[in-house]
Amino acid sequence: MIYIHIPFCKKKCNYCAFNSKIGDEDEKNLYVDALIEEINLRGDDSFTDTIYMGGGTPTTLTLDQLDKIMLAVEENFTVDKRAEITIEANPATVNGNYLRGLQSLGFNRISLGVQTFDDELLKILGRIHDSRAAVMTIELAKRFFNNVSIDLMYGLPNQTLNNLNRDLNFIKALDVRHVSIYGLEIEAGTPFFELYNKNQLNLPEENLCADMYDLITATLPTLGYRRYEISNFAKENFESRHNVGYWTGKSYFGFGAGAHSFDGKLRTSNVCDVATYIKGNVPAIEEVVTRQAAMEEFCFLGLRMVEGISAQIFENKFGVKISDVFGEAINKNCRLGLLKVEDDKISLTERGMALGNEIFADFLL
Numbered sequence: 001m002i003y004i005h006i007p008f009c010k011k012k013c014n015y016c017a018f019n020s021k022i023g024d025e026d027e028k029n030l031y032v033d034a035l036i037e038e039i040n041l042r043g044d045d046s047f048t049d050t051i052y053m054g055g056g057t058p059t060t061l062t063l064d065q066l067d068k069i070m071l072a073v074e075e076n077f078t079v080d081k082r083a084e085i086t087i088e089a090n091p092a093t094v095n096g097n098y099l100r101g102l103q104s105l106g107f108n109r110i111s112l113g114v115q116t117f118d119d120e121l122l123k124i125l126g127r128i129h130d131s132r133a134a135v136m137t138i139e140l141a142k143r144f145f146n147n148v149s150i151d152l153m154y155g156l157p158n159q160t161l162n163n164l165n166r167d168l169n170f171i172k173a174l175d176v177r178h179v180s181i182y183g184l185e186i187e188a189g190t191p192f193f194e195l196y197n198k199n200q201l202n203l204p205e206e207n208l209c210a211d212m213y214d215l216i217t218a219t220l221p222t223l224g225y226r227r228y229e230i231s232n233f234a235k236e237n238f239e240s241r242h243n244v245g246y247w248t249g250k251s252y253f254g255f256g257a258g259a260h261s262f263d264g265k266l267r268t269s270n271v272c273d274v275a276t277y278i279k280g281n282v283p284a285i286e287e288v289v290t291r292q293a294a295m296e297e298f299c300f301l302g303l304r305m306v307e308g309i310s311a312q313i314f315e316n317k318f319g320v321k322i323s324d325v326f327g328e329a330i331n332k333n334c335r336l337g338l339l340k341v342e343d344d345k346i347s348l349t350e351r352g353m354a355l356g357n358e359i360f361a362d363f364l365l
């Protein structure tokens with residue numbers, strides 16, 4: 001698995017705390033050179049069946065720049081012929097020619113940051129596209145990609161259940177393959193954080209947010225989307241293989257500013273600052289994943305998946321029964337109706353899905 005981080009956006013959205021910035025052409029060229037240098041340096045010809053280019057907005061790069069990066073990956077890794085190769089895109093950054101170009105570079109999955117189809121809400125979020133651009137881009141993307149995913153947000157300032165219902169109707173009509181849902185979080189350092197502290201952000205009450213979550217999670221399955229992870233829904237066979245890899249503990253390479261890598265034992269993180277990264281990539285942090293941390297991660301990452309975790313796989317991996325390590329957490333959450341145990345499988349219930357993080361905290365030793 002390979003992740004490539006492109007930290008550039010055309011404009012920062014009002015809620016976004018991701019590692020992204022508005023870069024000029026010189027900085028982008030230097031970044032691409034640094035990225036290729038890192039791929040050349042660390043690539044080890046190993047096999048990969050997923051590549052994910054995320055950001056930021058990778059589609060702020062030119063097709064030539066993306067071509068150079070993908071070439072470096074092919075030269076330094078053994079890419080499966082049927083690899084899932086995803087690129088994230090903002091609807092305002094692509095047109096038909098560009099999409100065709102992405103397809104010819106080998107991308108076969110596109111994840112579009114739509115967030116909502118409501119123009120007023122898009123303005124509040126500070127997105128650079130309107131609803132019409134999102135619809136046109138999705139329609140266009142479907143001509144070149146069999147696998148189109150969109151992001152949908154809820155809990156937005158001024159958002160109502162009616163707004164959300166309209167969004168779900170758009171999804172029904174557009175018939176994309178995959179939907180990722182995100183509840184808005186107010187993050188430090190963002191314009192939303194400032195407004196929130198000044199009491200100027202009209203956020204929906206907690207109950208309304210819960211209703212929005214219920215509306216989405218109840219509606220998407222009726223449209224043919226199977227929920228396979230807490231926040232992800234897919235048409236049959238269109239689950240994100242890359243993200244499933246993270247949740248099931250596969251090792252991965254991460255290239256670019258702030259990217260993380262995991263080789264099964266050691267986790268490394270690249271320096272986040274773009275200018276420092278360009279000067280020469282120095283791993284910012286190296287962390288040995290202890291046996292205890294690996295057991296915890298096995299549980300709280302695996303429990304994100306609807307199918308849950310296997311007690312047998314846990315035992316094979318760690319040489320100890322899951323009930324001997326996490327028996328208390330499992331029993332407590334089963335009693336509360338948040339977890340269920342069926343044969344070998346331990347998984348979240350519907351109610352548990354809504355409270356994921358609270359349950360995961362019980363799996364920290």
Ligand code: SF4
Pocket residue numbers: 008009010011012013016017018020055056057090113
């Ligand atoms: S486009 Fe995405 S990464 Fe860029 S600022 Fe907006 S939310 Fe953040």
